[in-house]
Amino acid sequence: MVPMEYYLILSTFMMFVGIYGFFTRKNILAILISVELIxxxxxxxxxxxxxxxFPDKLEGHFFALFAIGVSAAETAVAIAxxxxxxxxxxxxxxxxxxxMKG
Structure with a gap:
């Protein structure tokens, strides 16, 4: 079984790459990809x-699925x-x- 720390290190790495990309990119699509990484x-x-x-419950998985749905809707609006x-x-x-102001 993979220890929890490996998953948390991966998640932390993804979070910091997303934050770095959000603040350093000049292209709107690259910024959107960075938000998706976060x-x-x-x-x-x-x-x-x-x-x-809580290995016998599924609340975390439902929250993750809900967050994926929200991020999909956010991506559709952002691309529009x-x-x-x-x-x-x-x-x-x-x-x-x-x-565009004006």
Whole structure:
């Protein structure tokens, strides 16, 4: 059996990669991917803590499935917004978003 610490190290690594990507990327799609990494690290934590703390119950798995559903909806809305931004200014870089104000 794999120890809990390995899962938590993986989840922590994913969280920090997502945070780093969120703050350093200039492309909106790359920022969206970074947010998804952060949400997936949380899903791993839900499943791991459920498995190790309450192995006979499924609450952590249901929370993880709910979070996956919410992140899928968030991604669909974000991609729709990104498509509209691209149609208006033909670019999806963060520095060009201010051109839409006005």
């Amino acid at each position: 949400l997936n690290s949380v899903d791993i934590n839900f499943a791991v803590f459920n498995r190790f703390l 917004i990104i498509i509209n931004i691209y149609r208006n200014i033909r670019n999806i870089q963060i520095k060009n978003i201010n051109e």
